[in-house]
Amino acid sequence: MSRTLTYREALNDALREELDRDQRVLLLGEDIGAFDGAFRVTKGLLADYGEERVRDTPSAPGTIVGMGVGAAIVGLRPVVELMTITAALRALDQIAVSAAQARFQSGGQLSVPLVLRAPQGGGHQLGPTHSHSLEAMLLAIPGLLVATPSTPADAKGLLKSAIRSDDPVFVIEHESLYGTKGEIPEGEHLVPFGEAVVRRPGRDLTILGISRGALTALDAADVLEREHGVSAEVVDPRTLRPLDLPTILESVKRTNRLLIVEEGWPQGGVGATIAALVLEQAFDFLDGPVLRVAGAEAPVGYSRVLERAAQASSREVAQAALTALGR
Amino acid sequence: MQLLRRFDERAGELYGAGQIGGFLHLAIGEEAAIVGATRALEDRDWLLTTFRAHAHALARGSEPARVMAELFGRVGGLCHGRAGAMHLTDVERRFLGGFGMVGGHLPIAAGAALASTYQGRAEVTMAILGDGASGNGVFGESLGLAAKWNLPVVLVIVRALGGYATEGDAAAASADLQRQVEGLGVKALTCNGMDVVDTQAVCADAVRIARTERRPVLVQAPTLRAPTPSPTAPRAAGDREQIAAWKARDPLALFGDRLVEVGLVESADRARLQMQVGAVIEQAVSFAGRSPHPEPEALYEHVLAPGGSGEAWRGFDLRGTSRRAEAGPHPREASK
Numbered sequence: 318m319s320r321t322l323t324y325r326e327a328l329n330d331a332l333r334e335e336l337d338r339d340q341r342v343l344l345l346g347e348d349i350g351a352f353d354g355a356f357r358v359t360k361g362l363l364a365d366y367g368e369e370r371v372r373d374t375p376s377a378p379g380t381i382v383g384m385g386v387g388a389a390i391v392g393l394r395p396v397v398e399l400m401t402i403t404a405a406l407r408a409l410d411q412i413a414v415s416a417a418q419a420r421f422q423s424g425g426q427l428s429v430p431l432v433l434r435a436p437q438g439g440g441h442q443l444g445p446t447h448s449h450s451l452e453a454m455l456l457a458i459p460g461l462l463v464a465t466p467s468t469p470a471d472a473k474g475l476l477k478s479a480i481r482s483d484d485p486v487f488v489i490e491h492e493s494l495y496g497t498k499g500e501i502p503e504g505e506h507l508v509p510f511g512e513a514v515v516r517r518p519g520r521d522l523t524i525l526g527i528s529r530g531a532l533t534a535l536d537a538a539d540v541l542e543r544e545h546g547v548s549a550e551v552v553d554p555r556t557l558r559p560l561d562l563p564t565i566l567e568s569v570k571r572t573n574r575l576l577i578v579e580e581g582w583p584q585g586g587v588g589a590t591i592a593a594l595v596l597e598q599a600f601d602f603l604d605g606p607v608l609r610v611a612g613a614e615a616p617v618g619y620s621r622v623l624e625r626a627a628q629a630s631s632r633e634v635a636q637a638a639l640t641a642l643g644r
Numbered sequence: 645m646q647l648l649r650r651f652d653e654r655a656g657e658l659y660g661a662g663q664i665g666g667f668l669h670l671a672i673g674e675e676a677a678i679v680g681a682t683r684a685l686e687d688r689d690w691l692l693t694t695f696r697a698h699a700h701a702l703a704r705g706s707e708p709a710r711v712m713a714e715l716f717g718r719v720g721g722l723c724h725g726r727a728g729a730m731h732l733t734d735v736e737r738r739f740l741g742g743f744g745m746v747g748g749h750l751p752i753a754a755g756a757a758l759a760s761t762y763q764g765r766a767e768v769t770m771a772i773l774g775d776g777a778s779g780n781g782v783f784g785e786s787l788g789l790a791a792k793w794n795l796p797v798v799l800v801i802v803r804a805l806g807g808y809a810t811e812g813d814a815a816a817a818s819a820d821l822q823r824q825v826e827g828l829g830v831k832a833l834t835c836n837g838m839d840v841v842d843t844q845a846v847c848a849d850a851v852r853i854a855r856t857e858r859r860p861v862l863v864q865a866p867t868l869r870a871p872t873p874s875p876t877a878p879r880a881a882g883d884r885e886q887i888a889a890w891k892a893r894d895p896l897a898l899f900g901d902r903l904v905e906v907g908l909v910e911s912a913d914r915a916r917l918q919m920q921v922g923a924v925i926e927q928a929v930s931f932a933g934r935s936p937h938p939e940p941e942a943l944y945e946h947v948l949a950p951g952g953s954g955e956a957w958r959g960f961d962l963r964g965t966s967r968r969a970e971a972g973p974h975p976r977e978a979s980k
Contacts, residue, residue: 343762369762372793380751380785387755387769390740391690393762395755414745415752423733423741424723425946460947462954483949510953559954 318503325495327469328358328434331476332396334505336366339394342480343370345381346398355400356436356495376400382408382433386415386485389431394480399435401447402489405455416485417460431485434476438529438580439617439624440493448492448617448624450581452528455487456557456590462486462510463557467531469499471555474508482510491529511559515568519550522574522641524634525565526553527587530578536631537578541638549638557587565591566599573604574641578634583611610637645675645840645896646921648699651708654925655698655715655729663933664715666728671699672870673838674802676895678703680835680843681772681800681865684851690738690756690769692749695730697742700772706734708924709931720935724942747773747780750799754786754860757795761858768796768854770847775803778821784828787860791829796854799862800847802837804869818864830860837865838895868893 322330335342348355350363350373363371374381378399385395399405405412412433419427439448456463462484466472472490479486516531517538526534531553541547552568554560569575575595577588588609595607610629617627652670659668671678674696682703685691693700701711706722714721715729722734733741740756743749753771760767777783778801790797803818822832831853835846843865850861871886891897903909909917948954 374789375785377781377785377789380754380782380789383748383751383782383786384755384758384789387740387752387757388759388762389755390752391756391759393759410745410748411751415743415748419741420949421946422723422727422731423735423946424721424726426723426733426735427740428949462948478953482954483952484954 319500320503321498322469322473322501323495324469324472324490324497324499325356325358327473327499327501328476328490329360329362330501331473331480332359332362333365335477335480336362336370339480341392341394342396343372343388343393344396344398345372345374345385347374347376347381347400349373349398354398356492358434358490358495359398378404378408379411382411383415385431385433386411386419386429389429389485390419390427394430394432396432396434396480399433402435402437402451403446403449405433405435405451405487412455412461412485412487413458417458420484421460428483429485430483432476432479433485433487434490435487436490436492436495438491438493439628442619442621442624443492444619445616448627450528450579450612452489452557452579453581453586453590455489456587457585460484461558464488464510464555465528465557466490466555467494467526467528467553469497470501470506471508473501474506475510475555478507478510481507489528494529494532508555510556511561512556513552513554513561513564515550515564516553517549517551519548519572521548521572522576522638523550523552523565523568523572524638525575525577525591526551527557527577527579527581530580530629533629533631533634534578537634537638540631540635545635545639545644547638547642560591562594562598565595569595569599570602573602575603575607576634576638576641577607577609578629579609580612580628583609583614586611605641605643608637608641610634645679645899646917647708647924648675648678648702649896650918650921650925651702651711651928652699654929655712658715658929664729665717666730667695668715668729669696670870671696673890673895674699674804674867674869676840676899677800677802677837677843677865677867678772680837680840681770681847681863683844684847685768685770687738688765688767689851690740690753690760690767691772692740692753692756692769693742693772694746694749694774694777695742695744697732698729700742701732701734701737701739704734704737704739706732706737706739708928712925712928713932713935716932716935717937718932718935719938720931725938726946747777747782749773750777750780750782750786753797753799754790754795757790757797758793761793761795766855768798768851770798770800770851772800772802775801784824787825787830787862788828790860794858795860796858797860798847798850798854799860800850801862801864803864803866805866818866821862821864825862830862832862832864834864837867838893838898840895840899867895870894
């Protein structure tokens with residue numbers, strides 16, 4: 318049995334279920350209460366759970382993330398919503414230093430079961446401050462788990478797992494996916510961290526898609542099959558730390574070719590890291606270079622044309638796949 | 645106070661001798677402020693401090709041997725050699741740590757107070773900070789939100805005058821800060837940070853107000869830090885005049901004299917106490933010296949929660965193929 322929900326409803330479901338399940342869970346964020354959240358993810362939660370548990374905060378990312386860290390250390394399981402991933406830059410000290418290092422620095426005395434949520438990616442012409450994809454920056458921080466759900470079911474299942482995790486987790490949502498619909502299994506639905514999923518099986522090459530890149534990869538795989546008779550396997554890692562490298566390697570060892578799709582900047586990107594890992598660990602299985610289609614090395618522009626030009630399109634991905642296959 | 649002073653003097657020597665690495669921020673001259681403030685807390689209360697953390701750990705009751713071993717970077721240290729002097733943590737004593745990033749602990753203190761309040765516990769969280777942290781954005785943000793949410797946080801600003809600012813300037817700055825926080829709805833008090841009795845009395849008042857009225861309180865404790873070498877200029881001490889001026893106001897000596905004057909302590913007891921403290925410190929140095937260095941493999945411990953969803957990731961070393969053989973089980977297998 319399953320239900321059809323949007324990505325934002327799935328996230329709302331996850332928050333409700335965990336608020337019901339565990340009294341230690343509380344939500345902090347700018348406009349998450351009276352306003353239902355900038356992207357309506359927290360719709361109705363203030364009315365149903367009260368202002369003790371659903372707390373509107375000022376626009377002070379460093380302070381609200383820091384308060385989340387303190388509350389987590391002293392026994393709660395806070396979920397902090399940042400209005401956009403760019404706000405995480407204002408809180409990077411608290412994320413990278415306080416949240417991610419407290420356990421290590423204290424020799425295991427402290428634990429920070431904190432969840433941070435924020436949307437990334439463009440799609441609504443929000444210009445250079447609200448459209449970037451920063452998963453590589455967050456992935457660079459040891460001690461921080463990073464989830465990048467691309468479907469409503471994963472959004473729900475990964476957020477629930479994140480809230481139950483004893484490590485700090487950044488759940489990176491995608492701004493353009495909030496309205497997308499998908500099937501959600503009835504009942505308790507948890508997606509474990511560190512389990513990639515093969516979204517579409519194939520023989521000729523592996524396309525690894527990160528965040529919305531997984532959906533771009535699926536579109537490209539359709540084009541490849543329909544127009545070029547190419548059978549592409551699409552893998553979605555779902556979480557970047559922990560990364561399910563064995564599933565990626567297993568796929569590459571079958572298809573012998575790898576193309577990575579991400580919306581973040583190419584320099585020091587997630588694709589660069591995964592390409593290096595695959596080269597180190599499966600070089601002998603590759604029949605060609607690992608290719609990447611990333612976001613452009615430029616800020617995201619406001620104009621619809623410039624915004625599209627900054628993002629990886631399914632057409633570019635299909636083209637890169639053909640290049641990988643030597644066509 | 646005696647313990648903090650002798651510990652700092654000995655640690656300063658060991659720092660000069662290369663036994664202690666990194667930055668070592670001494671607290672000589674701040675003993676009255678640190679001891680007075682921390683003694684105002686109950687065992688159930690939480691404490692966070694600056695990078696001058698070793699003195700605060702001692703004041704909160706941490707074992708001197710484990711503090712010294714941490715300064716030595718050894719396994720026997722409170723944090724097994726991961727924290728050093730700046731980041732010492734002792735959760736058993738509800739000491740949540742020294743913070744190396746100036747002001748970084750202020751929102752964490754407010755969050756700790758939020759957790760206590762949310763869970764219906766009457767604990768107070770105290771954060772000790774230097775005056776520099778009050779210029780950081782999180783200072784006003786944390787106090788403002790703590791006032792709005794009725795959180796029992798006490799911030800104690802140990803304002804180190806260090807002989808470099810005139811008293812008049814300091815007084816003006818302190819009046820500005822008081823107006824600033826009162827505008828946020830924060831109660832502001834001032835104590836004499838060179839007097840342990842006054843500091844404890846004022847901080848106890850602050851803790852009581854925070855606990856009973858459920859509101860943040862700021863205490864300003866001006867002190868005169870000794871013109872000792874700084875971690876970034878280890879050989880630069882104050883000139884003779886500065887040292888003499890400081891000695892005339894040494895909070896430890898003055899408090900000792902006062903205890904003798906009022907007849908609470910005999911002169912002989914004072915000497916005996918110094919000897920006892922000296923012995924405790926030599927034991928601490930000996931313990932630290934005998935404690936082993938951590939094994940390099942220990943680096944990966946406590947990066948992620950044991951048994952958590954990220955644990956399998958610890959099996960992967962991302963530094964390349966040389967460590968490939970250590971790649972752990974598939975996360976699916978590991979999570980079973």
